[in-house]
Amino acid sequence: AQTVTQSQPEMSVQEAETVTLSCTYDTSESDYYLFWYKQPPSRQMILVIRQEAYKQQNATENRFSVNFQKAAKSFSLKISDSQLGDAAMYFCAYRSAYTSGAGSYQLTFGKGTKLSVIP
Amino acid sequence: EPEVTQTPSHQVTQMGQEVILRCVPISNHLYFYWYRQILGQKVEFLVSFYNNEISEKSEIFDDQFSVERPDGSNFTLKIRSTKLEDSAMYFCASSKRRGGGNEQFFGPGTRLTVL
Numbered sequence: 001a002q003t004v005t006q007s008q009p010e011m012s013v014q015e016a017e018t019v020t021l022s023c024t025y026d027t028s029e030s031d032y033y034l035f036w037y038k039q040p041p042s043r044q045m046i047l048v049i050r051q052e053a054y055k056q057q058n059a060t061e062n063r064f065s066v067n068f069q070k071a072a073k074s075f076s077l078k079i080s081d082s083q084l085g086d087a088a089m090y091f092c093a094y095r096s097a098y099t100s101g102a103g104s105y106q107l108t109f110g111k112g113t114k115l116s117v118i119p
Numbered sequence: 120e121p122e123v124t125q126t127p128s129h130q131v132t133q134m135g136q137e138v139i140l141r142c143v144p145i146s147n148h149l150y151f152y153w154y155r156q157i158l159g160q161k162v163e164f165l166v167s168f169y170n171n172e173i174s175e176k177s178e179i180f181d182d183q184f185s186v187e188r189p190d191g192s193n194f195t196l197k198i199r200s201t202k203l204e205d206s207a208m209y210f211c212a213s214s215k216r217r218g219g220g221n222e223q224f225f226g227p228g229t230r231l232t233v234l
Contacts, residue, residue: 033220037225043227044122044123044224044225044227044228045210045225046225047222047223050222091162095220105150105217105218105221106152106164106167106177107162109154109162111160112161
């Protein structure tokens with residue numbers, strides 16, 4: 001079974017600064033997907049960025065980028081030029097690329113990191 | 120932009136009572152999911168649903184749980200006889216395709232409190 005670990009329950013960053021959220025995972029699979037979801041207070045989770053394990057290039061979405069280290073099973077999220085709207089709970093998640101039968105592609109989540117942005 | 124919606128936002132019930140949590144997935148999505156998050160713990164997968172049947176379920180999803188798509192828009196999670204440990208945030212999600220990289224869109228959640 002896959003596990004996802006986020007070792008930082010809370011983080012804070014000064015507005016306009018850069019912050020990195022850590023995530024490690026454990027799997028025996030070679031092909032999978034990794035995701036970062038953002039959950040603002042009282043709002044739904046939205047996808048921030050995804051990474052395909054077979055792609056060596058790190059994914060980037062505007063101010064959000066990842067550092068994907070497959071051998072180390074590490075998938076950190078870097079937020080550059082932090083804004084007040086970035087304050088949220090951030091979840092790292094894993095999803096297999098393989099299924100059996102109809103398959104469901106369930107997401108396996110970490111416990112989350114609560115990010116505060118200081119004005 | 121289309122969103123997944125869930126009702127109610129907060130449900131309080133007595134132990135042993137039945138509850139139905141409702142979700143309206145995004146209209147052209149075909150795959151539906153329920154997850155839950157007990158306070159302070161991880162978001163956990165419960166069940167996935169496609170083509171009017173369960174495609175996968177976790178160990179948590181025992182005989183007390185059931186899911187249904189009663190019409191073309193709603194997707195429900197029923198807990199037959201609630202226990203104290205069922206208190207959690209329940210998230211519905213939907214996706215258009217099945218592929219592993221396809222995004223699951225989440226609803227805002229229903230907070231279930233069992234007294």
